[in-house]
Amino acid sequence: MFGDIEKLFQVFDHSTTLIMNESNKTYLEALAETGENLFEGQVLQNLSKNTIEKLMNEYEKINLEQIPNETIRKAFQLAILKGMKEAVQPNHEMTPDAVCLFMSYLVDKFTHDKQMFRLLDPACGTGNLLTAILNNSKKKIQAYGIEFDETLIKLAYIGANLQKHEIELFRQDALQPLFVEDVDLIVSDLPVGYYPNDVVASEYELKSSEGHSFIHYLYIEKSLRHLKEGGYLIAMIPNFMFDGETAKNLHEYIKKNAVIIGLLQLPLSLFKNHKHAKSIFILRKRGENVQPPKQALLAELPSFSKKDAMKGMVRMIENWFRDNLS
Template identity: 35%
Template sequence: MAHEHLEKLYNVLDESTTILHQQLKTSFIAAVIEAGEDLASGNVMQEDGVPNDEAKKKLTALFDQIKLATYEPEEIRQAIQLVLVKAIKVDGIEPNKQVTPDAMASLATFMVTVFAQHLPKKMQVADLAVGTGNLLFGVMNQLHNARQVAVKGYGIDNDETLLAVAGMSSTLQQLDVDLFHQDALDNLLFKDIDVVVSDLPVGYYPVDERAKQFETAAVKGHSYAHHLLIEQSMRVLKPGGLGLFYVPSQVFSSEEAAGLTAWLAKSTYFQGLLNLPEDFFADQKAEKSLLVLQKPSPDVKRAKQILLGQFPDLNDRDAFATFIDKVKDWAAANIA
């Protein structure tokens, strides 16, 4: 029944997006935003006769099928994610802007519960490369559902379209989120964050003068954006806060790895590095790992032995249960 409930919302979003895509003659992802905003407002926006009256009638009939109050935030997020997967194919969206898979939100949430077994009643979670918000919102929802904590979110992105998707999605889910359209390496308007989680974009950061403000900047030429974003993220964490970063699996094999490693050792507690399952990625070069960092504080411990390993296939329940037990044993021996 729950599956049919989610499927109904997805079908309405998909059909309404397709109609708006044709009517507005715009990108599919822009039509996703329009469809979501219309659903949230309960009114089909019509400007200069577009969409036409017939299309508006169809859209109104579609949206009337959905009672948002009957949906959990996670159901809404999942339905939007499925439509975004289609948008990626239709629009040919580049890899750095694609949707972070649900499983990565689940793995990040699990690591939060490992390192913060007694969560505060109110938490602040941020993503400095928020994109469409799928990772941030997934973690927020799962933390709330698992531990009944109130979660405030912060997201930054310099892509106006992706941020508009995030805004529409957070509105439909009724999440407490502040979104900022800016360069994440500029001055930020929030601090004392409990958890930063991010699927970091990979590539060079073009503004060399700004990069020089960071210890992870390259000695010569452009710096790696993902190195700088890790450092910036750790700055906004409160002491003892947790940084969870999806990074290229070869992050410590690059030309700039030495500078990153030196900064990590000096400025953070480098707590873990876990490779994601290989079947997550069609191309070996695209494989990622979860880097686990903690901001130093008298209240937390630097791990005696760094957590290293590989997440098992999530469909192999026995293997995953064994993995969870091993991580809990590691936590008891190293950071408890």
């Protein structure tokens, strides 16, 4: 399988470089264009005859119809990661692949009683986490993604097309009013830092009393507002989220509006800088018949590459589901 991923990545990479060299675009912009060409089966840009020929030679090396979705996602992800090395802001880093797959597993466990559900990622970036979940679920999922960055949402759109997923994507600031009805599940790798728009932040209970508000606090409030009663939020949060004086307000807000289901600390080895380390935080929106679990799911996850340790962890999680959510 890795050979197929590598082969498809080479096609993405070579064709992207061809477009980039002739059209003075960034790697990520050119990658979106080559993805669109692949999907449409023709070169859509106004390029020289020589470049068009070279592009068509690249595209003819593969047949997307015969390539599994996960191979397409992973190859596209590798190309995006290459492009992001050029110039990337810290909050644009892609969710590690092992985490995407683990979160897909959690989604499956928390929706075990549903054949169909509505899913939202309010900070979907390139759509990698969303498509990983869609690829690894046998259920009917109505999926929505929100992203403010124009290049990232274009890549999300292209990635969804290449994998033949119907995802409704909105280019907007997710903390402003959304045109999405309440959903059953929100899954997101939350942006971290300060939110610059104090006017919008003033509409939130978790706004800061002075200066800019924490964007990760506001996203938690926004998510809980957009969940149906009893819906779940599975979010990647910074490990320092509950540190400091301001965390008191966050604790109070969560206590009032949700029940804490679990907190799973991700292995530090996933993060170049341990200051940027994250955990998976799971909340359930309060509602009729919503009871807290007998015991919250609390664990420190081992390195995903340690197979035996991971098997033991999954057994522990399976037992927790059996005892708390059956």
